[in-house]
Amino acid sequence: MYKKVKPWVDMVELDHKILAFWKKNRSFEKLRAIIKGRPPWSFLDGPITANNPMGVHHAWGRSLKDAFQRYWAMNRRDLRYQNGFDCQGLWVEVEVEKELGFKTKKDIEAYGIDEFVNKCRERVQKFSEIQTQQSIRLGYWMDWENSYYTMSDENNYTIWGFLNKCHDRGFIYKGHDVMPWCPRCGTGISQHEMHEGYKEVVHESVFLRFPVRHGSKEALLVWTTTPWTLSSNVAAAVHPDVDYVKVKQGDWIYYLAEALAKDVLEKQGSYNVLEKLKGKDLTGITYEGPFDELPAQQKTGLRHPVIPWDDVSDAEGTGIVHIAPGCGKEDFQLGIEFDLDVISPIDEAGVFVEGFNELTGKQAADIAPLLFVDLEKKDLLYNIAPCNHAYPHCWRCNEPLLFRQVEEWFIAMDEWRNAIMANVKQVKWIPSFGFDLEMDWLKNMQDWMISKKRYWGLALPIWECDACNHFHVIGSKEELKEKAVAGWDEFEGHSPHRPWIDAVRIPCDKCGNTATRVPDVGNPWLDAGIVTYSTLNYNKDRKYWEKWIPADLVLECFPGQFRNWFYSLLAMSTMMENIPPFKTLVGHALVNDEHGEEMHKSRGNAILFEEAADKMGCDVMRWIFFRQDMSHNLNFGYTIAKEIRGRFFNTLWNTYGFFVNYARLANWTPPNKATPVKERPDFDRWILSDLQLLIEHSHQAYQKYDLKRLVIAAEDFMETFSNGYIRHNRNRFWKVGNVKDSTMAFETLYDCLLAFIRIIAPMTPFMTEEIYQNLVRSHDSTAPESIHHTEFPKADKSIIDKGLSEEMDAVTRIIRLCHSARERAGIKIRQPLSILTISGSTRLEKKVAERFTHILMTFLNVKKLEILEPGTPKPAIPAIYTAKPKFKAIARKIGEKTQALKIYSIEYRDELTEYVQTGKVFRVILDGDPVTLDPDDFVMEERQADKIAFAEEKGLWVSFDTNIDEELKIEGLMRDLLRHLQVLRKQAGLEIEDRITLTWQSKEPLIGDIFHRWEDFLNAELLCIQMKEGDIECNGIDIQLGDVRVKVLIKNAGSQTFDRDKSADTH
Structure with missing residues (x-):
């Protein structure tokens, strides 16, 4: 027999009840036994970073993953249910550094790399367990005892195999380049990571003079937002085809772009244009650098030429760009093209190195005021102005990035990017714009920087010769053991991480001298990109791998992933087997707060997963996610x-x-x-x-x-x-x-x-x-x-039966339109009306109105239904308008008197409407004071005339006669009374089968009429065995029915026995 159902369900309590049921009965394990051996449906999980507890944004993707896997299991497909945890990289390192109070890499090395790496591993283990329990709380069914971890030996060694294949094809190289650099983390930031860290900030930009050689007080007027780079300036760039001007202002003659001259110069006084020329006319000019006295500058030739560059813009600044090849990526490429000197001013902590006089030992980010003072002494400072612009920050620690010349390891992409794009075309992308974003990334991406100068991550399997600098890329643990000539005993038994792997030495296969592993660790997207192979026994059981790959589905939050995880999956699979790793990719957007603002802990609007689960229940949370268009936030x-x-x-x-x-x-x-x-x-x-x-x-x-x-x-x-x-x-x-x-x-x-x-x-x-x-x-x-x-x-x-469905849809359409008419007229459905007139737009609507007349009359609470021919002209209904105040706009004018206006607009509706319709400014008295109002402060709303309720939609129209006689009024009040009494039954905790006695008390004759006329009906509806009028001294409940009031007392009279065979039809 069914258990009684409570009238209200506690969603959170229900969650815990069902979780306990599943656990006790091992429901997930039994499901796996049911579907084992069935045709496979393969889902490849994108690893969640095991670094902090989940927020609600994590729950969106995990809810989607769970729903699709549950669906396919119910369709009797076999699934792997393997969850993934992303374990290595800066995201973990930075948090561990915070825990330990570390400020720089030197703190880590003093603490011990081995101890630091173990702390990182412990953090991953801690939060992977927390996230596991949170995911279980969400109802996410996975094989939690067999999750994969990207820090695992299998994952790391499989990446070695990938890199070895890249090396065999000649794609691995060590490059010298200027890269975005985090001075706090002490590592380069790859192009893949850069897009996630841009922030709008205000910096002090500087306009300064570069004095032209062999000219008297002639100067290039230059602008920069990074004053620290001026220390390493070696050239200036102009656009060869842009129009420039030579102007005189005060004692100086300046060169700058014509389009920018007015905005830049007028702030400092009047000026005269002496000459117009093209940028190419300035190329070849040389100038005196602003800091030529620095020893680092003295080591160069101090040429300081003006060079052409098509990327110079005349939309901001001065149209002349200062070039410092040691401080900018584009500058570095120009340096190669024009054979410019390269000055590298800062170390990995962002501190000026030797050769920069008083700047040496100072942070690059802090020296702008010092430079401005020096420039002013030299009469080179023109102006200082705040500049609001997007500037790159570290995606993990939020420190502003600097640009620094470094050695990094790269994978050359040009020779195989087309092969990756061919695989991209075989994938179904949801939303479809994902395809365009991925292709755009692949077409324009630079070589893949795979190195990090850090500690907790993939140990790049690159051994470089100490003598000849030749390098070899190891492809497996077995190969390393075979080649090792020192350090294997020290390493054996450890995971392939720093510092243990660093002990192993191999012979150089070119000169025979000893080769040492480079100290770099890998880009973390290598870790997640290889999971197509590392998690499916690719190295040990190729048939098993072929059963599950390509995966039927990959699903993740898409912002950023087109250049990160989606890209690395596709690239690494292309290199390994030249196949797409998945058939369908589904991406979802971001989670904001309910006002559309980004969630941030600092703003106080971030919602942790457990908080939401314990307040709304997981089914409600999941429904919110499923109800959203995945392509929108x-x-x-x-x-x-x-x-x-x-x-x-x-x-x-x-x-x-x-x-x-x-x-x-x-x-x-x-x-x-x-x-x-x-x-x-x-x-x-x-x-x-x-x-x-x-x-x-x-x-x-x-x-x-x-x-x-x-x-x-x-x-x-x-x-x-x-x-x-x-x-x-x-x-x-x-x-x-x-x-x-x-x-x-x-x-x-x-x-x-x-x-x-x-x-x-x-x-x-x-x-x-x-x-x-x-x-x-x-x-x-x-x-x-x-x-x-x-x-x-x-x-x-x-x-x-589509015909029947169409008919019932037409009935539903009629009912909905009738409800709309009642609502516009302000008449509740409980109030019966005398006549409803219907004119359909089609024969079908007339047919269903005739066939289901009784249903329509019952649903719509009318005594008579009049059905007209389709196309019958609608009744002439005079348009009546009411002036409605725009309270938000008016509140700014009249302040605290807004509430008084609300009351006035109700009591004097018609008079106020007449004022507004004149189109002239008028005055009203609010709280005893005259207040001037403007017709623009109001909106005219159409309302229906009295005595009729009308609505129409696409040729279908309905019209109620809203004249309410005494009989209709009494029945309407009775139905309102019945609703109140049914609510009181529920509030009294009565079961549906419980009978009651009801006592009522009122001085209103109308109340007596209701009870006497409708006594049998009310008794039947309420299961009332005795209804009487009497004095109620205590425990009575007052009910307001329009203008009349009644007091009632309900008592439980016991349960009713119910026999469907013998019961009478009283309803």
Whole structure:
């Protein structure tokens, strides 16, 4: 027998109940046994960084992954369920440094690289366990005991194999370049990582003079936002085809771009244009550098030429760019092209090295004021101005980056980027713009910088000869052991990480001298990009790997991943086997707060996963995620959660409760042989037909990874099911003499509920499990133990009746339009009206209005239905307008008197409207004071004339006669009273079968009329065995009905026995 259903469900309590049920019954393990050996469906998990507890943004992707895997398991496909943890790299190192209070790399080395690496490993182990428990809390079913870790030996050694293949093709090289550099972390930042760190900041920019040689007080006027780089200036660049001017201002003559002259010069006084010329006319000129006295400058030839550069812009600055090849990536390339000297001023901590006089030992980021003073002494300072611009910051520690000349290791991309792009074309990209973004990245990306001058990460398997600098890339642990000539005993037994791997030496295969491993570790995207191979026994069981790759699905948050994880997966798989690693890639956007603002701990608007789970429940959280268009950022918060719970989950729970409570009263359970659908009434066949369409729709949505589409369809179906089907048919479940009809109603309701919860079970695993256990397992112990062990519903096409569905859709359309008319007229549905007139736009609407007249009259609470021919002209309805104040705009003018205006606009609606319609400024008295108002402060809203409620849509129109006589008024008040009394029954904790006694007290004759005229109806609706008028001294409840009031007292009179065979039809 079904268990009673509470009228309200605690979603959080339900989560914990179901989690305990799954754990006790080993539900996940049993599911794996059910699907084992079935055709595979392969999901490849993008590893979550095991570095901190989850936020709600992590839960979006994990909810999506879980839903799709649950769906395919219900369709009897075998899955691996392997979760991944990203373990290595700066994200972990920076947090460990914070824990230990470290400021620089020197602190790490003093502490001990081995101890630091072990601390990083411990942090990963700690937070991977926390994230595991949080994911379980979310309802995410994975093989948690067999998650992969990118710090594993298998993962690291498989990357060695990849790099070895790259080396065999001649793609690995050591490059000298100027790279973005984090002075705090002491490492270069790759192009892949740069895009994530740009921030809008204000820097002090400087305009300064570069005096032209062999000229008297002639200067190039130059602008820079990075004053520290001026110490290393060797050239200036102009655009050869841009127009420049030679101007005189004060004692100086300046050269600068014509388009910028006015903005730059006018702030410092008047000027005269002496000459116009092209940028190419300036090339070849030489100038005196601003810091030629520095020893580092003296070591160069001090040429300081003006060079042409097509990338110079005349949109900002002065149109003349200072060039310091040791401090900028583009500058460095120009240095190569024009054979310029390279001055590298800073060390890895961003501190000036020897050769820079008083700048030596100072942080580059701190010296701007010192430079400005020096420039002013030399009469080279023209102006200092704040500049708001996007500047790169470290993506992990948020420190501003500097540009520094370094040696790094790269993979050359030109010879195989086309092969990667060919594989990109074989993938289905959702959203589709992902394809364009990935192709654009591949076409324009530079060589892949794979090295980091850090500690916790992949030990690059590059051994460089101490004598001849030739290098060799080791491809496996076995190869290293075979080649090792020293340090193997020290390394053996350790993971391939620093510092242990650093001890191993091999012979140089070119000159025979000893080769040492380079100290660099790898870019962390190598770690995640190899998982297509490292997690699937590629090195040991190739047939097993071929079973699961290419994966059917990869799914991750897409911002940044086109140049990071998606790219590294594609590139590494292209190198390893020249195949795409996945068939479909699904990306989702970012999570913002409910106001659309980015979530940040510093702003106080970030929501941790556990906080959200414990406030709204995981089913509600997941539904928020599934309801969102994945290509757009999601606004997440508790207001949205409350709306979703009320709109969907409460409706589903109430529908489930309605079925169970009435089925208990009727002692109904599903029969072994149900009534054939074709023998059931129209309403049953209609909702069952729509159910089959929903099942078809759900398969398409899951398989096309479009859960928003399914969520909207599920909500629409539940709304129709609850407020359409059940509302009209509820009397069939209660005191019904026709047992066959009651049985068919129960069968239909049961079939729909059971199929519906299986459709949404992958998305809402908790509530659907709770409902399933009561609907099915409570009376059938042979049924699958969990809803997640059942098979996904299959549509029965023989039940689909599109003609009937079209007819019921037309009925629904009519009802919705009628509700709109009532709402516009301000008349509740509980108030009966005398006549409803309908004119359809098609014959179908006229047909259904005639066929379902009784249904429409019942639903719409009217006494008579008048049906006109399609196309009948609508009644002439005079337009009446009301002036509505724009309160937000007016509040800025009248302040605290806004509240008084709100009251005035209600009490003097018509007078206020007349004032506004004159189009002239007018005055009103608010709180005793005259206030001037403008017609622009109001908006004119159309309202319906009295005595009619009208609405139209696409040729269909409906019109109510809103004249309410005494009989209609009494019935309306009765229905309002009935609603209040039903609420009081619930508030008193009465069960649905409990009978009551009711005492009422009122001095109003109208109240007496209601109770006397409608006594039998009220008794039947309320299960009231005694209704009487009397004095109520205590415990009574006052009810306001329009202008009259009544006090009532309800008492429990015991439970009702219910026999469907003998009960009379009183409803």
